[in-house]
Amino acid sequence: MSRKQNQKDSSGFIFDLQSNTVLAQGGAFENMKEKINAVRAIVPNKSNNEIILVLQHFDNCVDKTVQAFMEGSA
Numbered sequence: 001m002s003r004k005q006n007q008k009d010s011s012g013f014i015f016d017l018q019s020n021t022v023l024a025q026g027g028a029f030e031n032m033k034e035k036i037n038a039v040r041a042i043v044p045n046k047s048n049n050e051i052i053l054v055l056q057h058f059d060n061c062v063d064k065t066v067q068a069f070m071e072g073s074a
Contacts, residue, residue: 043069
């Protein structure tokens, strides 16, 4: 007798067919919070929204985000 087993997707992303968007899952909020804090340690005068937008633009890369803020291109 064959049983179907639930297979977890290890990629950390879910595609929402209704809104046609990709959503992060599993610890993504905590990870993003750490990245925001890392950026804010260097550029404290930016809002969470500004930091999040620039992080998303640079695929959540803290180094590129900080560099963009420092160069004034963010």
